[in-house]
Amino acid sequence: MKLLENSSFEAITSGLQLLTGSSRIFGRVESYSCKMVGPEKSLYKKLNFEHGHNPSDLQALSPPENKFGVSPSNVSYSRSLSGDEEGGGSLCDVISRKALFHLISTLNASFPDYDFSSAKAEEFSREPSLAVVVANIDTYLSAAAGEQYNVLRNTLWRTIEDEITPKECDIYRYNPDLQSDPFGEDGCLWSFNYFFYNKKMKRIVFFTCRAISVNYNMLRLDSGSGQEFSMELDEDYMLGLEEEVDM
Template sequence: FFFDFVITCFNMKFLQCANLSYLNSMLDNVLARDCILSAKLEAYSCKAIKTDKRLSHQIERRLAEERQFELAASPDIKPMGSPMDITSLTLDSSLGHSPSFGKDPSFNSSPLEMSLLGMHNGVNGKGNQVQTYTFLVLCLNHCYNHEFDFSCIPREDIRQDESLTSVRSCINSMLNKFSAASMILPHLEDEFWSAVNDVVVTAECEFYSYIPEEGEDPIQELEESTLWSKHYFFYNKKLKKMLLFRCWAQSINASRGE
C-alpha cells in the first residue's frame, strides 16, 4: 500500500548569512533574571536533487503505513481517491495526540497531519505537503548536525500556522525577554525581522512549529538544564528557502554547578 505519487528526493544546503550570524552572536547565553536565554537562526536552501533517497523513501513508506492503519481504525476516513475535506478530519485519541509541551496558546496553529492524511495527487492539491514535511525533517536533522534522526517524529509534532501576525507575536514575546535582560539589544525586534525578511521574505512564507512531546525535546537531550524550547520554521517555496528559529532557556543554577 503506497501513495499514488512519487516523492522527489531532497537535500538541504546551509546558507551563510552575515545578519543572521550577527544576531546569533547577540542571542547566545544572555543572562536573564531567572534563566539563561539563547536563540539561533539558520537558513537553508531547498533543492530537489538525486540524493538523500533513503530518508525520502523512509518517510513515504511510514506515512503510507500510518494512513493504512488510520483507514482501518476509523470508518470516518475515506479511502484515497474519494472526495474529502481534509481539514475536517479528526483522529481517534488512541492514534496519537498533540503535545501541549511548549505550546503558546496565542499561536493559532493546526497539526500538519490534517493535510498529510489526504496527501496524494488529486486530493485538494495537498500532494506537495509531503515535500514540505521532508524539508522540515531535513532541516531539523541538519541543524542538530545529524545527532538525532527526525525522520520518524509524529506528524502531530509539526504544526502549521497561516498567520504571520500570530507567529510574530509569539516570537516577539521571546525577543522581549532578551531585550529586558540586556541593555545592548534595544532594537532587537526590528533587527530580527529585518534579517529574517531579507533571507526568506516573510510575506511569502508558510509557517510551522515543531512541538515535541515532553521528554522528546532534542535541546533538552543535549542540555539537561533546559527549561523550555521553541522551534519555528519559515518556508518560502518560491525562493526554495527555509529558515529555522530556535529559542531556549536554561536554569541559572545549572550554570553554577548547583
Template sequence: MKFLEYTPFDSINLFLDNLDLGDCTIRGNLEAFSCKHTGNDRRLSISLEHEILDCLGKSSDSDHSSPVEHLSCRSSRKTLIYLVLTLSHMYPDYDFSAVRAHLFFKEEEWESFREMIDTYLSEASQQWAATNDGTSLLDSMTNVIDEVIKIRESDIYSYNPDQDGDPFLEKGVM
C-alpha cells in the same frame, strides 16, 4: 539541504550566541539553508517517503493543497520531509527519522507567531535595544530574514515533540 553563508545574520547571531539574562541563557542563531537535497538529505528523504507510503498502504502522487496531516498528498509528504530535514540540520547529533506529522503544527498567521516570539524574547529585546540605538530585536531579525525569504508569505511550523522525540530530554542533556 545546503548551509548558506549569509553575513547579515552575523550581528544577531553574535548577540544570541551566549546571551546571559540572569535567570536564563539564550544560545541561538539564524541560519539559511537551500532546499536542494545533498547526498545524506536525499537518502533520508527517499527513506522517509517510502516509510510514509508504507504506513499509508498506498502510493498517491496527487498534489492537492493540504496540511501536513494529509500525507496522501505528495506536497504534504514533501513538507513533512523538509521539516524533518530541518530538525536534523539543527540538531545533527539526534535522529529525527521517526518523527511523525502530528508533532508539527502550522502557525495560523505571521502576526500571532510574531507576538509569541516577541514575548519569549522580551528580556533579550531590552538588551538588544540598549546596545543597538533602540532598535527592536524582532524587527531586526525579521528584516534580515526577509532578505532571504519573505517570512510573511511563508508557512511557519512549530515542532511540539513528545518525550521520545525531544533532543533536550535525553539522558545527559542539561
C-alpha cells in the same frame, strides 16, 4: 538540506546568546536550501515511497499552541484532511509528505548530534499567521531578555524579511516530545522552533531558541558532578558561574 551562508544571520545568532538574571538564552537563525544532499535522497525515497506513499500525500498536523492570549479563532487556516476545502473529512491543518520531509531534514541539519528521521506530522503545527508568530517570539524574548532583545528586534525581523519574505511563507512550529531531542535537557525553561518555508524560493529559515536556568547550572557546578553541560556554554560564561559559586 544545505546551510546557506548569511553573515547577517550569523551576527543575529551571536546577538541571541544572552545572559539574563535567571537564564541563559541560546538562539539561532539559519537559512537552508531545500535541495537534497547526500543521504537525504535515500531517506526521502524511504519515507515517501515505501508502503505505497506519495510525496503529495497529506498528513494531519497538531493544532497550533495558543500562547500568551493570542487566539487564532478568527483566522481561516484549516483544511480538510481529504483535501476538499468545501467540506468532507475532519477539519485540520495538513502537510504534504514532501514538505514534512523538508522540516525533518532541517532539524537533522541544524542538530547533527540528533536523529529526527522518525518525527511524525503530529509533532508539528502550522501557524495561523505571521503576526501570531512574531508576537509569540517577541513575547518570549522580551520577557526573558528585556532591553537586550529590544535593541536586536528590528534588525532580526528586517533580516528575516530580506532573506525569506515571510508573508509568502507557510510557517510551522516543531513541538518536541522532550524525551529524545535537544530541547528536553534538564534546566530548560522553554524553547521554540519555527520554520519559515517559502515554496517558491525552495528555502527554509529556521529560528530556534531555548532558555536554560542559571540556577540549575550553578547547582550542577556546586554539586561537583563532573558531567559536562550539553548546552555548550562558552568559557567566559562558565568562568563567571564558577566565580559566583566560589563567593
